[in-house]
Amino acid sequence: MGAEITAVRDFLAGHAPFRDLPPEALSALSRSLTVRYVRRGTRIRSVGEAAHEMFVLRSGAVDITDPEGALVERSDPGTSFGMSALVDPAPSRYDFTAIEDSLLLVVPAEVFARTCAEHAGFATFYAQAHTARLRRALGVLHATTRGGAVFKTSVRDLVRRPPVGTAPSTSIREAARLMADEHVSCLVVLRDGRLVGILTDRDLRTRVLATGRDPADPVSAVMTPDPATVPEDALTFEVLMEMVARAVHHLPVVDRGGRVTGLVTGTDLMRLEHNNPVYLVADIAAAPDQPALTRLSRRIPVILEQLVAEDASADDIGRVVTALGDALERRLLVLAETDLGPPPVPYCWVVLGSQARQEQGLSSDQDNALVLGDDADRADDGYFLELARRVRSGLAACGYAECPGEVMATNSRWRAPVGTWRQHFAGWLDTPQPQAVLNGAIFFDMRPLHGATELVTGLRREVLGRTADSDLFLAYLASHAVGQRPPIGFFRGFALERHGEHRDTLDLKHGGVAAVVDLARVHALRHGIPEVNTRARITEAARAGSLSVGLAAELRDALEFLAYVRLRHQGRAVRAGREPDNFVDPADLTDFDRRHLRDAFRIVRSAQQALSQKMALGHLS
Incomplete structure (x- = not known):
């Protein structure tokens, strides 16, 4: 080996991913390289130029800029650049300019491809460049275009001071004096550091002054025991919904360990800008009838458009849109109960699919069901059928299309006692059939919305305790998940819809988002993971x-x-x-969108291949 080749080899051996190659592979690669000297100011490659090689910077410095001239990266000695066009063959997406006199090691495309094929770690290193680029792209997408306020305020951002606490044995008089001294309207009541109650100024008025209670009595006699709490990372609209549902004005804020870190009040929420969705939630909760709800629902698309125009993530937007849909559906149930009278037996109204996962967009249809107490009989069904019909028609009037597959509580199959639901899940898990499993997958994304939630939490606990051992069920579910091929066509294009009204468009829901949802569901059910949200399932x-x-x-x-x-x-x-939908005309996509969509689809395909190998789906007959 010549001295120059030895020097190149020694240099590469000090940098990733070359240092992880076997010695003989590194030597072979070093012999295949050429050395190029470029002067300061030289344009090494331009946007749109064909790429037949990648570069490793041996000395000097190179700036990588996007088509708008923004600096993407400044390469230091040992870093590689220009490989993206080889990982995803296409004209160069960046300009590479030497900002100092520089020495480049040039790797021909065929040498790069052969090394990737023979050494998985080498290929993985460069494939991760797509991930890093996708993450930078997310940052660009989320940049605000209006300069407006960001709607993703968490409870943590509202907490102004630590909570003022007292013990259950403190006298009412002492507690009132403490509230006055600290200028607070609520105390948290703690026993050994654990939250056991709250005492508000309203409690003092209604439970002490109005009843003539002795101020020497302990706080425990008049406090609200075991109050509802909200986690620090909850969004403000979720807090408002909780306040409205419980008719309270104070909620303790807790961290992941259950420790009280603050209090949030209705006044805190009022400090937010009036155009936040929290106000729509409050208006929905007070709506007197279904026509009023229909009028209010027309504000939801406007809010989504506003959030997209501001610095809100897709995850946050999905949670907001879902919360507004939840509020509409819950109010329709309350209005129906008011007209029909109290239910004959306990029930829980559940939502399914994207609404259960808190991932709704504007084109979501209705997916819901009823879980009844086991003491329900046929005579009770008239009440629940009418309840379901009223909600179905109300949601349709609010813009939520009826489910084409009849996965709604108006379908008697999905309006049943807990025992019958156990039989449904047992059928999917114990004697699975491919189509039945596919049709039933939506029921594994179930979230209680209204009523006796314990009916559903107990049922889900039982089901999740069995999914990990249901091998054939999981295999059928996984087979469908890996069969949802991302829409990447030949010649670096996208596979577009070929028929119907959406011909020549890209289906971002079924071809993209749904594939990730399906993968996450399989992984969650394999391990009995209770989370329903897709991001939470992945984590x-x-x-x-x-x-x-x-x-x-x-x-x-x-x-x-x-x-x-x-x-x-x-x-x-x-x-x-x-009318909003999920079908995007490729002509509406920028080059930025296209290349990062390809990155995203490639990641989905890699995850599908990994699941297929993990579950040996090639042997599924």
């Missing part, structure tokens, strides 16, 4: 070892990018006065 699957940490992070980024482009498309439809 917990990584913690359970079902997904690698790296792949989980990539999937979350892919989901965010795909969902954001979809929601942005829907926001544009609202602004243009069109």
Whole structure:
């Protein structure tokens, strides 16, 4: 080996990913390289130029800029650049300019491809460049275009001071004096650091002054015991819904360990800008009838368009849109109960699919069911059928299309006692049939919305305790998940819809978002993970070892990018006065969108291949 080749080899051996190659492979690669000297100011490659080689910077410095001239990266010695066009063959997407006299090691495309094919770690290193680029793209997409306020305020942002606490044995008089001294309207009551109650100024008025109670009595006699709480990362609209539902004005804020870190009040929420969705939630809760709800529902598309135009993530937007849909549905149930009278037996109204996962967009249809107490009989069904009909018609009037597959509580199959629901799940788990499993998958994304929630929490606990051992069920579910091929066609294009009214468009829901949803569901059910939200499922699957940490992070980024482009498309439809849908005309995509959609689809395909190998789906007959 010549001295120069030896020097190149020694240099590469000090930098990733070359240092991880076997010695003989590194030597072979070093012999295949050429050395190029470039002067300061030299344009090494321009946007749109064909790429037949990649570069490793041996000395000097190179700036990588996007088509708008923004600096993407400044390469230091040992870093590679220009490989993206080889990983995803296409004209160069960046300009590479030497800002110092520089020495480049030039790797021919065929040498790069051969090394990737023979050494998985080498290929993985460069494939991760797509992930890093996708993450930068998310940052660009989320940049505000209006300069407006960001609607993703968490409870943590509202907490102004630590909570003022007292013990259950404190006298009412002492507690009132403490509230006056601290200028607060509520105390948290703690026993050994654990929250056991709250005492508000309203409690002092209604439970002490109005009743003539002795101020020497302990706080425990008049406090609200075991109050509802909200986590620090809850969004403000979720807090408002909780306050409205419980008719309270104070909620303790707790961290992941259950420790009280603050209090949030109705006044805190009023400090937010009036155009936040929290006000729509309050208006919905006070709506007197279904026509009023229909009028209020027309504000939801406007809010989505506003959030897309501001610095809100797809995850946050999905949670907001879902919360507004939840509020509409819950109010329709309350109005129906007011007309029909109290239910004959306890029941729980559940939502399914994207609403259960808190991932709704504007084109979501109705997916719901009724879980009844086991003491329900046929005589009771008339009440619940009429309840379901009223909600179905009310939701349709609010813009939520009826489910074409009849997955609604008006369908008697999905309006049943707990025992019957156990039989439904047992059929899917114990004697699975491919089509039945596919049709039933939506019921594994179930969230209680209204009524006796314990009916559903107990049922879900039982089901999740069995899914991990239901091998054939999981295999059928996984087979469908890996069969949802991302729409990447030949010659670097996209596979478009070929028939119908959406011909020649890209289906971002079924071809992209749904593929990630299906993958996350399989991983969650394999490990009995209770989360329903897709991002949460991916995170917990990584913690359970079902997904690698790296792949989980990539999937979350892919989901965010795909969902954001979809929601942005829907926001544009609202602004243009069109009916929002999931079908994007490729002509409406920028080059930026196209290349990062390809990155996202490639990540989804990698996750599908990993699941297929993990579950040996090639042997499924």
